[in-house]
Amino acid sequence: MKIQKRTIALCVYFGVLILPIYWMLNMSLRTNADILGYFALYPKDPTFANYIKIFTDPTWYTAYINAMIYVGMNTVMSLAFALPAAYAFSRYKFIGDGQMFFWLLTNRMAPPAVFLLPYLQLYSTINLMDTHMAVALAHCLFNVPLAIWILEGFMSGIPKEIDETAFIDGYSFPRFFITIFIPLIRAGVGVTAFFCFMFSWVELLFARTLTITEAKPIVATMTRTISATGLDWGLLAAAGVLTIVPGGLVIWFVRNHLAKGFALGRV
């Protein structure tokens, strides 16, 4: 009987969790006039007009492509830089390792707002303003430390004897690392990639500041259109729904490793 009650409570919670998202979906299937005209729990006259507008208007759909590009770049960069570093932290003792690890983490915890102005200056100086590279690079600030943190957790779960055996067998470090070690922690790599994707995808402040038109991502387009169009709720909702889709798809692939990943590989 007790388990029954728990399950009901959990279902109620999930209902509450889904409700705001459902409401946005509901709005996205109605026209603005319809939304402001009357209150309805579900779209009585569903229309895809908002979605069609987004998929046919280049300022909207290129914004999605821009976001995908820099998120992809950031994920690859973060993994490439974090993998060797995480290996070093999980296997070796070296001068300043504790301090280095903590310093890296402080960047994950630094208020992005602090870096706003210097970034404008820095990226203008090196001519990267309004490029995908600028945003990808800026997101490395928090994603590389996070990736190192998670990967280090996963790597520490692999016994060191494996490394020792491989080195005795005459493997060079790069060959061992790529052909033996990375496949061993592939779940960890997948989870880390998911986290890099996620934090780059949801970030607004840097993405908005470092782009003007060429690389403007969807999150920035949404904030800028709020005032310009005089609040087209239907369109805004449709754009919002579309930003959830990639995340939802990615979750599905890592669902079995999610919990461990959120615990930074430490359970």
Add this chain to the structure above:
Amino acid sequence: MEKWPNNKAWFLVLPAFIIVAFSGIIPLMTVVNYSIQDIFGPGEAVFVGTEWFKEMLGNHRLHDALWRQFMFSGLVLLIEIPLGILIALAMPKRGWGVSASLVILALPLVIPWNVIGTIWIIFTRPDIGLFGVGINSLDLLEVPFDHTAKPIYAWITLLAMEVWHWTPLVALLAYAGLRAIPEAYFQAAKIDGASAWATFLYIQLPKMRGVLTIAVLLRWMDSFLIYAEPFALTGGGPGNTTTFLSIYLVKLATMQFDLGPAAAFSLIYFLIVLLFSFAFYQALLNVGRGEKA
């Protein structure tokens, strides 16, 4: 696990160090540079020493924002941690329900932060929102619900949004901790006739200590840095009642363009965060040690 002493490991860390330093140290130096000068225009700057720091430390709007920030982050922890644990305890342990629960839980976490704001505007608006219309149709409130109307409504909306957004993270962490407890512990508890409450208090809670420390650390930090959601939802209003540190800082830097004070503020802000990070980081290390012993 005993680690190999080898300083050559630095070569493996170096690339990561360089890329993070490029985004982390160079800009920070610029901030330091701003904070001790009065900048009139390109190439026109006067050294002012610690003047901006003194000004910001005495700035009552900063004090207010800081106080609000502590209130907000404190409330967030008080609500999210217990709620997250409860959800984790209620989640199924095997079968298709596990995957389904995990996917639903993770969904709010992959929504862009300003879209979270948008979702909650649409959800709570008194004219088109389910929540806004719903609560007003009950006719319980003296002033009709509208998050732009009264500070208390803005706070409730923001807290509801924050709890909605991030409790799943705590739940996922707690769930990971719970799943890692060997079944034998529960069998032993059953044999001893321990109540559910005793099992929770003496087995589950201590075993979750590690992941809960991570949860507290992440939630404290991230709620301390919160920007996009209140920016999208309330814009810091009504008045300044939901102006948290980041929002105030961005206002100061990009709207009023007070570079010097904004930079000094940045450094003070960063220092506060750093202090807490260090305390939590130490706690985290100690948790790891305690489990091994």
